[in-house]
Amino acid sequence: MYVAVKGGERAIRNAHRLLADKRRGFRDVPDITLEQIATQLALSVDRIMSEGSLYDRDLAALAMKQARGDLIEAIFLVRAWRTTAPRFGFSEPIDTSKMRIERRISATFKDLPGGQLLGPTFDYTHRLLDPTLEGADIEEPARAEVTDEDRPMPRVTDLLAHEDLIEGDGEQEAGAEVGDLTREPLSFPADRDLRLQALARGDEGFLLGLGYSTQRGYSRTHPFVGEIRIGEVEVEIEIPELGFTVSIGEIQVTECQMVTQFKGSAKAPPQFTRGYGLVFGQGERKAMAMSLVDRALRAREFGEDVVAPAQDEEFVLSHSDNVQSTGFVEHLKLPHYVDFQAELDLVRRMRREYEERSAQESKEAAE
């Protein structure tokens, strides 16, 4: 029985044993290794790192395996691990203009310093199922040679900034600390650093839908992809004991800068404004959706009317986290029979009143 009045403990234990068995699957099929997951299902692993807010490919691969490929469950596992880790501090802002580029495209300029670099992309592939990937004798694709010219690739937004046609990065106050919604409860209105943090952790599907809605007239922001770049950047952190910054490693990130037209207001001249997206690993779709939503959420800052869901900070930030969403949606599986009993009692009573009333009315009609 589902809600066993006795024996819940045994039932839970058995269910978990069954889960472990199902996770392993057929025993004559080799167990999948974490290396295989991390390297061959890399984009899933990247998404787990992004939305799990933890840059660790090995743990993300482990979470993916343990979650039987359920990405939100894997993200949850990573988050639950992450929350037990101490927070030492925060890094210096990463400098994406110094990125070791794997991919860099701009939709706003045909050619630009550094050029367009397609990198490993699904774009322009024909979406035809490839039978050569099936079966045991898979032909190894030839190794692709990457020509690393190491040429400078300034960010498109920096190029436009020379003419002052685009808003700047904004200056940080000296000694300012970035917000962290995992350490302080989010309150509204939220500053942009917290909004961006929430969006970076937010569910790809939710943000994709919201971003899409801004393209279809629910807060139209006329976006252009100024630039998408994917590559490795150094993370530097200031060590208080030393008094200077040291590099603690490199991370792969995807950065998207959407450029949107702005007609100007009483206070600001007409110029291009920006929506910003940044995720761990290779996650172009998420970075693009994030930058659309970031721009939409800046409505108040630019004196635009807040008319659409994507512009509504409380709506977006309160519902973008898939670990929160899935927890609360799935909690409906828990027993609710005490409340249901109360409702049952009420509906029975109202039903009785309704029938008495109908009987009364038909009696009156007959007379």
Add this chain to the structure above:
Amino acid sequence: MNEFSAIDGKDAAPVYNFAYLDEQTKRMIRRALLKAVAIPGYQVPFASREMPMPYGWGTGGVQITASVLGPDDILKVIDQGADDTTNAVAIRGFFETTARVRTTTVTEEATVIQTRHRIPETPLGANQILVYQVPIPEPLRYLEPREVETRKMHGLAEYGLMHVKLYEDIAKHGHIATTYAYPVNVNGRYVMDPSPIPKFDNPKMDDCEALQLFGAGREKRIYAIPPHTSVVSLDFEDHPFKIQTFDEPCALCGSRGVYLDEVILDDAGGRMFVCSDTDYCERHRPEDGSAPVAGWEVDQ
């Protein structure tokens, strides 16, 4: 170690701090608790952590329990009034593993009781803390979805909207059509959501000897009712607050004046009513075995 082994892995040495949370986090939560006790019924924002169980499954209650629990405490966990429902078992197992505290099902024995959706039938004493799991802490949420607005309304004690809602119920149905999570006024100031307990339990909150703590993990709020605080269910002079009544006694122990669950026995409309508080029911059964035994108990 995965999140399930909290239940199964009693032999595995835990690598976590006492009661899972680190001391820094506990201190943060205790500060929020102190503020909550100082301002009865006021929702205190706190930096809720991601717990190894899902949001919506009691993470707020678990964080409070973890923060108030000491090694000598005796813990009881109930869900829907029962000690043996799956989620109660899971949470009790979590603390057995991470805090190694004694647990009990006997209400009087427990020093900390974590609950979802019920208050035990046995009156609570001054040495006890009742920790509620709360899904939506904001009583005004379904009337006004925006936090910015509802906080303002609480600040100004502007509760007209809630009274209008209750009045509309009366105008439409002749009575207030809220049966659980029935709003209360705490200490004559804040309107508070009592969590989704049946309104049957509301009177037990008033002037209660025990400390009552409420945790909403996903919504990142803590609130409290200190001992002997007035808790009044909202009503009108001509439509006073009334609790549910049951026509028949519990089919197992014969108790009256307790909250009953309906158990469906067959597909021909056969049903029986039994105590929702399993501990109370077991200890009130006639000793001569004259009480009927439900089919689902025989199955075990």
